[in-house]
Amino acid sequence: MILSFFPGITDEMFTVQQAEISQTVTTGETLVLSCSVPDSFPNGPVLWFKGTGPNHDLIYDFKGGVFPRVKQIGNAAEAGNRDFSIRISEISLADAGTYFCMKFKKGKPDIEYQSGQGTKVTVIGEMSPLHLGV
Structure with missing residues (x-):
């Protein structure tokens, strides 16, 4: 791996x-x-999606939209923000799935630049107390 020749440089960068x-x-x-998202990436938006391929759903766009x-x-608008x-x-049972944070390169249209590895979310129903008849 080339990065090993440069102390202090990690994959996270x-x-x-x-x-x-x-x-x-x-x-x-x-x-x-x-x-x-590293500072070194090109300008462009970061979006969150649930799922992959043509069936993925937009979960959040930091530039705006309605996501109740x-x-x-x-603060995504702050200069130098990486978070x-x-x-x-x-959360409901329908929220189970794999979520991806994706960085796009600014363009017309924006082009997917890199995605995170994904976070698989498992949702369990709240256990209601068992009521026994008397």
């Missing part, structure tokens, strides 16, 4: 980082998905 490979949450809870249950954690983490509230 050249990749979109999603800290968690998998997470398990209970319905009704809030899910935090982390993502950091999703909020950004950091593109999001918080999804009121």
Whole structure:
């Protein structure tokens, strides 16, 4: 690996980082998905998607849009920002799946530059107490 010849240089400087490979949450809870993007990447937006290929769904766009249950954690508009983490509230069983943080290169249209490895989210239903008849 070429990077080993340069002390202090790591893969993190050249990749979109999603800290968690998998997470398990209970319905009704809030899910935090982390993502950091190196400063060295070209200009362009960062988007969050659920799923892959033609069936992926846009979950969050830091440039705007209506995403009622999703909020950004950091300030994406701040100069030098590397944190593109999001918080999804009121998790339901339908939220299970794999989420990807994707960096795009600015263009017309924008071009996918690099994706994080994905975070697989498992959602478990809240256990309701068992009521026995008297």
